[in-house]
Amino acid sequence: MRGTMSFILGILFGGMIGAVAGLVLAPYAGEETRERMRANVEEIINEGRLAAESRRSELESQLEQLRGR
Numbered sequence: 001m002r003g004t005m006s007f008i009l010g011i012l013f014g015g016m017i018g019a020v021a022g023l024v025l026a027p028y029a030g031e032e033t034r035e036r037m038r039a040n041v042e043e044i045i046n047e048g049r050l051a052a053e054s055r056r057s058e059l060e061s062q063l064e065q066l067r068g069r
Contacts, residue, residue, distance in 0.1 A: 026033065 028036065
């Protein structure tokens with residue numbers, strides 16, 4: 001039981017140290033970091049949409065070929 005409590009406390013303590021270190025050592029301010037993350041997410045979503053549209057077009061073309069048009 002004591003070993004388990006020590007382990008849990010170690011995880012919590014390590015997590016707090018990691019969070020503080022991340023805040024102190026972050027290369028950008030909070031707003032700039034959020035804006036960069038937002039831009040990256042939007043780019044990934046747009047790339048996904050383009051890939052889906054491309055694949056859909058390919059599949060529709062293949063379906064038409066199979067139907068004999």
